[in-house]
Amino acid sequence: MSIQRPKTITAQVTEILGQRIRDGVYPANSRIPSESELAEDLQVSRTTVRNALAKFAADGLLIRKQGDGTYVSSQASGIDQRYGGQWDFSRVIEGNGFKPSIQMLDRQQRTATADEAEQLNIEAGQPLWTVDRLFYADDFPAIYVTNILPIAYFHNKQAIPDGTLHIHDLLDSVCGQTVGYATTDIEAVQWSDIPRVFKQDRRERPMLKLTEVFYNRDNLPLALGISFYDDARLRLRLIRS
Amino acid sequence: MSIQRPKTITAQVTEILGQRIRDGVYPANSRIPSESELAEDLQVSRTTVRNALAKFAADGLLIRKQGDGTYVSSQASGIDQRYGGQWDFSRVIEGNGFKPSIQMLDRQQRTATADEAEQLNIEAGQPLWTVDRLFYADDFPAIYVTNILPIAYFHNKQAIPDGTLHIHDLLDSVCGQTVGYATTDIEAVQWSDIPRVFKQDRRERPMLKLTEVFYNRDNLPLALGISFYDDARLRLRLIRS
DNA sequence: TAGTGGTCTAGACCACGAG
């Protein structure tokens, strides 16, 4: 694989280095070539290499040591869910060693409650779409997600949200909006507040509830995501440096 | 305030810009001066300004718009716990609008269980210190933290860990080790597994349990942190871009 | 079209760590 100019160079370098780490060209705990060597090898500036390396270091995949070199973290093989990029539940499930699959449960139009209206910065009673999905880890229900999208932002008010898309892509396709950032509130919820799907094979354990608000770059809340996360089956792990 | 060379320039620029945001020199939702203007103003290169701005953008404090400018996020006033830096519970409590205080509950020497030994990559039965602390939000117990430190890494085996320090500073002072990165696992725990201190003023609600592992830059686990977090009183919020 | 942020370069000097 070689560098091609059309796409952003840093992205290409990131991809190449990511492949080398995943493929074991740079094995765990080994020292990778120096920044200067990589820059020479890939025919880009050292700054560009550094920017690519910085992303991996921030995710904990690479450990950088001044005066020594850059090492592949032993965490690299874990493929834990990294924090910083999109929170992709399918990847989270994969990272925990399960085969992910998605089931669309429900999709309906209704009006916003007072609570939802406040979080979305709209008026109560405004129409919105809700999309309910269930993520399976192998054959077990693992994450139940409800996404809530105000119809006011839809380009085509008649459009029906695609239940197979990631929320970012869904907002892009139906509203033409790009998610700039998102907030996630994490709570523990007790048995009585848990969706029925989870009540079959679990003892009366609490679950995690994630409440996400997706904003565009103008600081406007675009959508909500309310997820019930089976922390008994899936580890919810954050890494920070 | 002016730039001084001895400390890292980016850090100084970051500090200055942070103050201006906090102090309202750059009010929420307003556009801040362009990168070039800031570079000229502070007598540093545009690259340096960009690095400083990038940190705020990653934390969601600033919103950058190509072709337009850089805006202060309305989230800025919330002072929510940002993700990426240290997870400082006192700051979390402040950010939720309470006055934080810390009580040292217990400090003892014992040997590692099999479970602890595995997480710390040591052998079971090795001696370690445990430090139990309780963080109050106003007058209510809000976070219960147990830190576990293997004595093997202590410079002075007789040293007694200081119960007032942040875990990062504690490790620095007692082991001479710097924390390179940390992982946090988040779970929901049921009533029966919750520390007694919380059982007085709560209904039988579950809580959040955070299990942190602190690593040095050589990928060696230095310490554990096990926290019970009252999500009914304190919002646990992550922001990502 | 002018000005913004986004990307990239080539070079410099420094702080640090291993040998």
Next chain:
DNA sequence: TCGTGGTCTAGACCACTAA
């Protein structure tokens, strides 16, 4: 001491947005 990563510069060109 030598090579590493860490920091910083001055400049370039591009993509995008608002006026």
